[in-house]
Amino acid sequence: MLQFSAAQSVNITVPQKTIAIERYLQKPQRLVYALMNPDQVESLAFDRFRLSLQPFKFFVLRIQPVVDLEVLVSDTGNVRLRSVGCEIQGSQYISQRFDLNLQGWLEPRSTDAATYLVGQANLTVAVELPPALRLTPKPLVESAGSRLLRGILATIKQRLIQQLLVDYEKWVDSKLAAEAYSEAS
Numbered sequence: 001m002l003q004f005s006a007a008q009s010v011n012i013t014v015p016q017k018t019i020a021i022e023r024y025l026q027k028p029q030r031l032v033y034a035l036m037n038p039d040q041v042e043s044l045a046f047d048r049f050r051l052s053l054q055p056f057k058f059f060v061l062r063i064q065p066v067v068d069l070e071v072l073v074s075d076t077g078n079v080r081l082r083s084v085g086c087e088i089q090g091s092q093y094i095s096q097r098f099d100l101n102l103q104g105w106l107e108p109r110s111t112d113a114a115t116y117l118v119g120q121a122n123l124t125v126a127v128e129l130p131p132a133l134r135l136t137p138k139p140l141v142e143s144a145g146s147r148l149l150r151g152i153l154a155t156i157k158q159r160l161i162q163q164l165l166v167d168y169e170k171w172v173d174s175k176l177a178a179e180a181y182s183e184a185s
Contacts, residue, residue, distance in 0.1 A: 001097070001099075001126045001127060001128045002126070002127055002128075002129060002138065002141060002142055002145065003124065003125070003126045003142075004124070004125045004126075004127075004142060004145030004146045004148070004149050005122070005123065005124040005125075005146060005149065006122075006123050006146055006149035006150040006152075006153050007120060007121065007122045007123070007153070008120065008121050008150070008153035008154060008156070008157050009118075009119065009120045010106070010117065010118070010119050010120070010157055010160060010161065011116055011117070011118050012116060012117040012118075012160075012161055012164070012165065013114055013115075013116055014108070014114070014115040014116060014117055014165065014168070015165065015169070016114075016115070017168070017169070017172045018172065018176065019171075019172045019175055019176070020077075020108075020115075021077065021108050021115060021117065021168060022076060022077030022108050023077070024077075024168050024171055024172070025073060025077040025078075025079055025106070025108065026073050026075070026077060027171075028046065028047050028049075028071035028073055028079075029043060029046075029049075030167060030171065031071060031073075031079060031106075031164070032049045032051075032069070032071060033163075033167070034159070034160060034163040034164040034167045035156055035159060035160055035163075035164075036051055036156075036159070040052045040053065040054075044068065047070055047071050047072060047073075048068060048069070048070050048071075048084070049068070049069050049071065050066060050067070050068050050069075051066070051067045051068075051069055052064070052066050052089075053065045053066070053067065053152075055089075055090075056148070058144070058145070058148060059133055059136065059141070059144070060132055060133065061091070061094065061130070061133070062090060062091070063088055063091070063094065064088065064089040064090055065086055065087075065088055065089075065098075065100060066086065066087050066088075066089055067083050067085070067086045067100060067102065068083065068084045068085035068086070069081060069082070069083055069084070069102070070082050070083075070084045076108075077107070077108045078105070078106075078107045078108075079104075079105060079106040079107070079119075080104070080105050081102065081103070081104040081105070081106075081121070082102065082103050082104070083100055083101055083102040083103075086098065086099070086100040093130060094127065094130065097127060097128035098125070098126070098127045098128075099125065099126040099127070100123070100124070100125050101122075101123070101124045101125075102121065102122070102123050102124075103121070103122045104119060104120060104121035104122065105119050105120060106118070106119035107119060117164070121153055121156070121157075123149050123152065123153055125145065125149060127145075129141065
């Protein structure tokens with residue numbers, strides 16, 4: 001089996017709001033929807049989600065991973081993500097010879113001046129190549145596989161940076177509006 005891996009870190013400055021980011025992070029569903037398009041997410045439980053990733057081509061293979069993700073959150077807002085299952089839709093051959101391992105964490109860190117979200121994701125894939133690709137030089141396949149994983153993590157990072165803060169601000173505004181409404185009633 002060939003193995004590919006990639007890692008991505010993040011450091012996001014969080015705008016100061018009246019409700020701390022730690023409370024927002026305690027809502028696993030909001031975090032997952034900030035990471036992924038909501039149309040690609042199925043909620044399995046409070047802390048488990050099925051993510052249907054966009055299909056992509058890898059040499060002659062069409063791959064569409066479906067990953068089950070567990071999101072664990074502490075009272076202080078520390079988030080731990082890990083894959084707990086994966087299958088490849090559309091190719092039973094590849095699905096039976098494919099293993100995906102995603103581990104990640106995201107933590108709020110505060111200083112006197114600001115709050116930051118700091119984290120990292122590590123993604124590893126092991127796959128047995130189908131006969132059609134076995135003649136392709138191994139270093140070429142490994143390089144392409146690692147490049148593909150780096151691209152996937154970079155896309156997730158970009159979405160996290162853009163969507164998480166937007167969703168956090170909307171969540172704070174909705175909480176404040178709800179509190180103001182209940183006080184007025």
